[in-house]
Amino acid sequence: MSAATIRTFVSGDLKPVVALWNSALRRDPISMGRFTSWLFGDPDYWPGDDSGFFVATQERTVVGFLRAIIRRWPNDRVGLEPERGWIPALAVDPGHQRQSIGTALLQRGLAYLQALGRRHVWVCGNSGSAPGYVFPGVDQDAYAGGLALFRKHGFVIDHEPVSMSRAVVDFDVEHFHRAAWKTRQDIRVLSLGTDRVQEFLNFMATAFPGDWNMAARAKIRAGALHEVLIALQGETIVGYCQWEGEHFGPFGVTAAIRSQGIGAKLFVEAVRRIRTADGRTVWFNWADEAAARFYGRFGLKAQRRFAILRRDL
Ligand SMILES: CC(C)(COP(=O)(O)OP(=O)(O)OC[C@H]1O[C@@H](n2cnc3c(N)ncnc32)[C@H](O)[C@@H]1OP(=O)(O)O)[C@@H](O)C(=O)NCCC(=O)NCCS
Structure with missing residues (x-):
């Protein structure tokens, strides 16, 4: 099998990327409508060569993607946070995993962020600053491979929020x-x-x-x-x-x-x-440790454990 080619996202990638998302990020299925609003409705996403959205292809088939973000729209009064970059999503087709495609995507994403002067990278984001947020971090149970990949490349766990819910x-x-x-x-x-x-x-x-x-x-x-x-x-x-x-x-x-x-x-x-x-239920995605104790008193139970990761460039 030839090595993967990494390039920026083009219009024709939309369907294969959404299909790949749903087969690799199995705990986070997404509809075409939600994906469209997440990407194209995001003021930080500027389509084109410097969009930061990379796809990996093999023989013209999309086999992976990674989204890297720099802010192009200020985070309210915190501004553009020019030293920070974020990676809210990374996935490789299950049939093509363990072939260094995730590594190639990650390296390309980090090089992109470095070239734009970023010194700190977050996966997926920190409280108060999580552009492109879909999930708070890597789901430690569902995506152990993703967690291993980021750690192998120098990312450390900053903290471990949980998602919680209960029937009400x-x-x-x-x-x-x-x-x-x-x-x-x-x-x-x-x-x-x-x-x-x-x-x-x-x-x-x-x-x-x-x-x-x-x-x-x-x-x-x-x-x-x-x-x-x-x-x-x-x-x-x-x-x-x-x-x-x-x-x-x-x-x-x-x-x-x-x-x-x-x-x-x-x-x-x-x-x-x-x-x-x-x-009938109450749920949320992101509770840090103190908040999780608070909700526990009302009978909410943790559903998912995430790892928020960071790395300096
Ligand atoms: C994470 C993911 C993108 C890695 O892609 P990949 O092309 O398989 O990764 P590579 O072949 O480049 O790198 C292999 C490294 O990734 C990690 N890894 C990948 N799959 C793994 C698995 N099933 N179990 C353990 N580690 C795994 C390891 O660190 C591995 O290094 P090693 O071989 O020295 O142990 C892919 O597994 C995936 O799409 N997973 C589901 C989505 C996900 O977890 N996304 C991250 C959340 S944003």
Whole structure:
């Protein structure tokens, strides 16, 4: 078998790349629609020779791909992060694995990022900065080969978030509500109203700089304020959460007043709203260690373990 050729993605690669994604990234199936929105709807993706999306071909057949990202659109007030690069996805067709194709793709992706002056590379991204995010990192159980490949090439595990979920049909909202309101009764939790959107954006920029601001703006742009809750101390916003259907998050409380039960008030109220919109489960993709303990108290169970990796160039 001839060695693979690595080149940038062209239009005709769309179908084979999506098919390959679904056969190699088996725990993360993607539809053509979601893939199209992920890639072409992403302001960091500029089609062309320097897109950072590489495909490997063998005898004109697509056998692998890797996406490398530099920011072309600022991460809110954190800006373009010119020293950072990201690799949100890498895959080789199962029939062509262990033939050095993944290595060739990774080397090409790293060379691309290095040529653009990047000094730190993330797989897939860090909290607050995960452009092109589909999954938080490499699924340690489903993609052990991917984990081994990145480690072999000098990547180290930065941290290990989990995804969690639980059925909420029997979630005892009233029980958790009473427990949550035993402390800090001065805190009010309410839907984000149009009158507080500006203050909300100021809160987000100060308390959670980075891409959670973009997620919040997307919610505002979509006109979905009913899926955003804020926690108020007096008239000051001190926490928030958002969700989409049954998909919970992002979610955060101002650092200075964490561990005082404010997160619990927000979460329980969000579950109430999700239930009354006929949601049957609550899930999210990305909880770091402290957050995982928090959710465990509400009966959520870890479903997947990810490794977020980084490497300096
Ligand atoms: C990860 C992946 C892209 C590697 O592609 P590949 O072409 O098989 O990799 P190469 O032949 O260039 O490199 C081989 C190295 O990868 C790792 N590796 C690949 N498959 C492996 C497996 N099944 N078990 C253990 N290690 C594996 C090892 O480090 C191996 O080195 P070694 O032979 O010295 O042990 C491919 O296995 C894949 O598509 N996996 C599913 C998707 C995935 O894990 N993506 C990463 C998440 S973004």
